[in-house]
Amino acid sequence: xxxxxxxxxxxxxxxxxxxxxxxxxxxxxxxxxxxxxxxxxxxxxxxxxxxxxxxxxxxxxxxxxxxxxxxxxxxxxxxxxxxxxxxxxxxxxxxxxxxxxxxxxxxxxxxxxxxxxxxxxxxxxxxxxxxxxxxxxxxxxxxxxxxxxxxxxxxxxxxxxxxxxxxxxxxxxxxxxxxxxxxxxxxxxxxxxxxxxxxxxxxxxxxxxxxxxxxxxxxxxxxxxxxxxxxxxxxxxxxxxxxxxxxxxxxxxxxxxxxxxxxxxxxxxxxxxxxxxxxxxxxxxxxxxxxxxxxxxxxxxxxxxxxxxxxxxxxxxxxxxxxxxxxxxxxxxxxxxxxxxxxxxxxxxxxxxxxxxxxxxxxxxxxxxxxxxxxxxxxxxxxxxxxxxxxxxxxxxxxxxxxxxxxxxxxxxxxxxxxxxxxxxxxxxxxxxxxxxxxxxxxxxxxxxxxxxxxxxxxxxxxxxxxxxxxxxxxxxxxxxxxxxxxxxxxxxxxxxxxxxxxxxxxxxxxxxxxxxxxxxxxxxxxxxxxxxxxxxxxxxxxxxxxxxxxxxxxxxxxxxxxxxxxxxxxxxxxxxxxxxxxxxxxxxxxxxxxxxxxxxxxxxxxxxxxxxxxxxxxxxxxxxxxxxxxxxxxxxxxxxxxxxxxxxxxxxxxxxxxxxxxxxxxxxxxxxxxxxxxxxxxxxxxxxxxxxxxxxxxxxxxxxxxxxx
Numbered sequence: 001x002x003x004x005x006x007x008x009x010x011x012x013x014x015x016x017x018x019x020x021x022x023x024x025x026x027x028x029x030x031x032x033x034x035x036x037x038x039x040x041x042x043x044x045x046x047x048x049x050x051x052x053x054x055x056x057x058x059x060x061x062x063x064x065x066x067x068x069x070x071x072x073x074x075x076x077x078x079x080x081x082x083x084x085x086x087x088x089x090x091x092x093x094x095x096x097x098x099x100x101x102x103x104x105x106x107x108x109x110x111x112x113x114x115x116x117x118x119x120x121x122x123x124x125x126x127x128x129x130x131x132x133x134x135x136x137x138x139x140x141x142x143x144x145x146x147x148x149x150x151x152x153x154x155x156x157x158x159x160x161x162x163x164x165x166x167x168x169x170x171x172x173x174x175x176x177x178x179x180x181x182x183x184x185x186x187x188x189x190x191x192x193x194x195x196x197x198x199x200x201x202x203x204x205x206x207x208x209x210x211x212x213x214x215x216x217x218x219x220x221x222x223x224x225x226x227x228x229x230x231x232x233x234x235x236x237x238x239x240x241x242x243x244x245x246x247x248x249x250x251x252x253x254x255x256x257x258x259x260x261x262x263x264x265x266x267x268x269x270x271x272x273x274x275x276x277x278x279x280x281x282x283x284x285x286x287x288x289x290x291x292x293x294x295x296x297x298x299x300x301x302x303x304x305x306x307x308x309x310x311x312x313x314x315x316x317x318x319x320x321x322x323x324x325x326x327x328x329x330x331x332x333x334x335x336x337x338x339x340x341x342x343x344x345x346x347x348x349x350x351x352x353x354x355x356x357x358x359x360x361x362x363x364x365x366x367x368x369x370x371x372x373x374x375x376x377x378x379x380x381x382x383x384x385x386x387x388x389x390x391x392x393x394x395x396x397x398x399x400x401x402x403x404x405x406x407x408x409x410x411x412x413x414x415x416x417x418x419x420x421x422x423x424x425x426x427x428x429x430x431x432x433x434x435x436x437x438x439x440x441x442x443x444x445x446x447x448x449x450x451x452x453x454x455x456x457x458x459x460x461x462x463x464x465x466x467x468x469x470x471x472x473x474x475x476x477x478x479x480x481x482x483x484x485x486x487x488x489x490x491x492x493x494x495x496x497x498x499x500x501x502x503x504x505x506x507x508x509x510x511x512x513x514x515x516x517x518x519x520x521x522x523x524x525x526x527x528x529x530x531x532x533x534x535x536x537x538x539x540x541x542x543x544x545x546x547x548x549x550x551x552x553x554x555x556x557x558x559x560x561x562x563x564x565x566x567x568x569x570x571x572x573x574x575x576x577x578x579x580x581x582x583x584x585x586x587x588x589x590x591x592x593x594x595x596x597x598x599x600x601x602x603x604x605x606x607x608x609x610x611x612x613x614x615x616x617x618x619x620x621x622x623x624x625x626x627x628x629x630x631x632x633x634x635x636x637x638x639x640x641x642x643x644x645x646x647x648x649x650x651x652x653x654x655x656x657x658x659x660x661x662x663x664x665x666x667x668x669x670x671x672x673x674x675x676x677x678x679x680x681x682x683x684x685x686x687x688x689x690x691x692x693x694x695x696x697x698x699x700x701x702x703x704x705x706x707x708x709x710x
Contacts, residue, residue: 003051009126012036012053014044014070015088016062023115031119041065045073052079054126057109060089060096068103075104082132084125156184156246163187172229172252174221192218192226206233207243216253228257270357272322273329281356281364285416288368292409300376300408302365303423304383307401307435309361315585320393329355331386332363373408380404380438388436401436403427412441455505458496459514463521467493470525471692474701475663475685478677483705485542487685488526489692490518510548519551520560526575527568529695538702544576544606549583558597565601572601576627578608584623592622599624611651621658628655632666639675652680
């Protein structure tokens, strides 16, 4: 059958009266319809399946298959469930009409037909059918959306006390309609016990204020599973503004809450130790201050920094460092849990915060509700005992100490930022005393910290304002006494602070990152000075420059050195970079690549302060080194101290085995010089020969020493 291709509504007319079809074709087409004509029920059912008309007209009395049977079969088709069907007959037999509606008829039309009125009736039926389809589709979409969003709805009728739940709520609590009938009493059984008071309070508030509310709480399902939900509550009133019902929606937000908790954990907890981080601790500290002010109580915070962590981290790698941090955090949390001075739970706060990791090797400890400030010292001593116990790291054991600064509320600060700052200052002073000490904060420390901050402010301008300079300390050949080199040492001539030796500012520069700028300035200055000495015909000296680990580990360091050498057009064979043992033992594979890159440029490499670090003979043999510098702490006690003598001889023997040159630094007496002359040491450096000198003074010294032996 050829179905009409049109946007006009299609009428399927099933009647054995051919004259009726002629009238229908004339009048229905004029009324804006397209007509499909069939003359018996079977033909009509086939046409319906093929063409899906908008409306069907069926004569009740037909041969082969009567109208009611035809209507019944059409209703069985998937497309026929909601299609309008009008039954036609010449009589108004009540029984026939009843049977027609039972068979699925939508409308009843009496013959003879008033075609003008019929056109209007058919248009109305099509419009109603279309609206029904839209409504059905909308309900289907809404149902799917609610299922996807896990959104259920409920109604509570005040007078009858009846409670209606949608299917989604039954699904949420893992029950069926057959198993459970909700009412105003038993639905509370599904609310988490800790949230009952809160939910009840919010419901009463909605009833009282007549304002809608959205609340979040937990429910317990019939299978004892905890779920998080968001519930919207609104009131329904009659025309007299009387409350007749409460209505609302319930949405399962468990997954969202889980994600929020994960995000909150990432935001507030340290990834390595799983301890609270700085942000979380400061929030908790602010709350503790608020409560302590209200209750007129004192508490203390202990700022802890691990002594020796950097050396272990650099030597054995970050994995070992993380393992060490985990062990320290475990000792702190377990120790404080057993301590009667540790902080206690607060009902208003979600978590207990005794220990937090601020970052790096820094931890903070809260001691709440102290009887007296001195009690904090007892805990500090306990902590140091816990920390100093050996820490197993694979097949080796690590030994560390802790420097602890103590600040007490309210004496040392009334807000969290001030307390934390003052505890940090106290820790800094404890560290200056040597490893394994603790210090209470006092006002004099704040003055020193202020001076330190002032120094940092001026430091950022030091390089750009030409306030830096280099002093050179001679290195002499042990046999001939001739000047063979010098070590370039950084100095700072500050207009505000005066002349500063490196011990006064280098550690601060390493902390704030200015050491990178200072280090680059020193390398450029040495290269420029070497070029100037070459032009004066003074010859070549080996100039040693100290490198910091922070500077050396910058990705731009090797390119910067290479560009500086090209810029000054010099032979880099004169240049020696001095590194510490801990630097070369950190990330050995990467370090080896960098050292080889420097050697390929022609630069010599030296280990400074050798004997004080963690060097391994196996690693030393791999590195392309040129020189070992014996630390001044061993040279200082020569020749009287037999242990120092033995260590110096052992270092010299090691250097000879590895085919490395040696320099003894810190030579200050004739006896030290004579002792070293009787060894295999290659060169000497120290105040016995000269202090570090400004460039002009060193240049005069060089000229005077050219042809002299010592």
